[in-house]
Structure formats: structure tokens, C-alpha cells
Amino acid sequence: TYGMRMGILNALFGGILIGPFMPLNVQDHISQEPVNWIMRIIIFIVIALIIGAFSDYGRQSKERITQLLTHNENTGLKNIEAIKREKTVDGIPKTIVIFSIKGFRETMSLFGYNFENQITQKIAEKLNEILKLYDNAELYQYYGMQFLLKVKNHHGSEDADEIISLIKNLDKSILVVEN
Numbered sequence: 350t351y352g353m354r355m356g357i358l359n360a361l362f363g364g365i366l367i368g369p370f371m372p373l374n375v376q377d378h379i380s381q382e383p384v385n386w387i388m389r390i391i392i393f394i395v396i397a398l399i400i401g402a403f404s405d406y407g408r409q410s411k412e413r414i415t416q417l418l419t420h421n422e423n424t425g426l427k428n429i430e431a432i433k434r435e436k437t438v439d440g441i442p443k444t445i446v447i448f449s450i451k452g453f454r455e456t457m458s459l460f461g462y463n464f465e466n467q468i469t470q471k472i473a474e475k476l477n478e479i480l481k482l483y484d485n486a487e488l489y490q491y492y493g494m495q496f497l498l499k500v501k502n503h504h505g506s507e508d509a510d511e512i513i514s515l516i517k518n519l520d521k522s523i524l525v526v527e528n
Contacts, residue, residue, distance in 0.1 A: 353401030360397035364390030424473035425488040442502045444509035450494040467526045
């Protein structure tokens with residue numbers, strides 16, 4: 350349950366705890382040799398290593414699967430599944446904006462899938478640059494070239510309006526991919 354490190358620590362502690370105090374023969378009160386309880390400690394540790402390794406592997410696999418389900422692999426942005434898994438009741442009003450890049454499909458049909466991924470990454474980088482200034486804003490990749498912006502309104506919606514304005518200004522910028 351606790352993974353390999355804590356498993357080894359528990360095995361060592363348990364082996365030492367019962368080691369010298371467990372008699373070889375209870376009726377005759379014959380104590381066991383140190384070799385016996387040292388071997389028991391080694392066996393406990395080996396078992397803890399094996400079970401702990403499986404536990405750690407299972408935990409890492411679960412985290413990886415969750416990462417794949419809740420993030421876009423290309424951009425690293427959280428996706429709609431991440432939003433569904435969030436606890437939404439925190440008492441803070443939020444502004445949610447969904448926006449998309451117009452004419453994207455037509456342009457990408459000329460250049461192909463790999464170029465589409467590169468463009469998506471560049472746009473996500475640009476959006477993240479804007480949002481670095483705002484600790485109350487989160488960006489999600491909704492679908493393809495659709496993005497979702499969530500802004501926690503601590504002091505009204507001024508931040509949301511400002512962010513939306515900065516995003517609209519991206520229309521006037523030039524995006525360079527592979528020269």
C-alpha cells in the first residue's frame with residue numbers, strides 16, 4: 350500500500366521486532382540463533398521489495414493514464430475531461446470563455462497533420478505567455494483549435510475582460526513555424 354520504501358522500512362521494523370524475541374521452541378524456551386531472525390528480516394525485505402515494486406508501478410500507471418485522459422498530449426494543456434473531474438463548488442465566481450481559431454481546417458488541409466500539431470503548440474505557447482501574468486486564469490484545450498479559458502473573478506471581471514482583449518490582439522500577430 351505504501352510503496353517500496355515504506356514497505357522495506359516496515360519489513361525491517363517487523364523483522365527486528367519479532368526477531369530476537371521469537372523463541373525457536375516455545376515449550377523448552379530455546380532462543381533462536383541470530384542467523385534465523387536475520388534470515389527472516391531478509392525474507393521480509395525481499396517480499397516488501399516485490400510487493401512495493403508492484404504497488405509503485407500500479408500508482409505510476411494510474412497517474413500516467415490520468416495524465417493521458419486529462420491533458421492534450423501535443424500541447425500539455427488540460428482538456429475537457431480535466432474540467433469534468435474538477436470540484437466546481439468553491440464559492441468563487443468564474444468567467445468561462447470558449448474561443449476557436451477561424452479558418453483553421455482549411456489552412457491545415459494544405460499542410461498536413463504534423464504542421465497542424467506544430468501550429469497548435471505555437472498557439473498554446475502564445476496563449477500561455479499571456480496567461481503567465483494572471484494567476485487566476487487557466488487555459489484548457491477544448492477540441493482541436495478550440496480553447497476554453499477559465500478566470501476566477503476575485504475582484505470582478507476586469508481580469509477576464511483584459512485577458513480576452515489580449516487574446517483578440519493575437520489576431521494581429523504573426524506566428525512562425527518552420528520558417
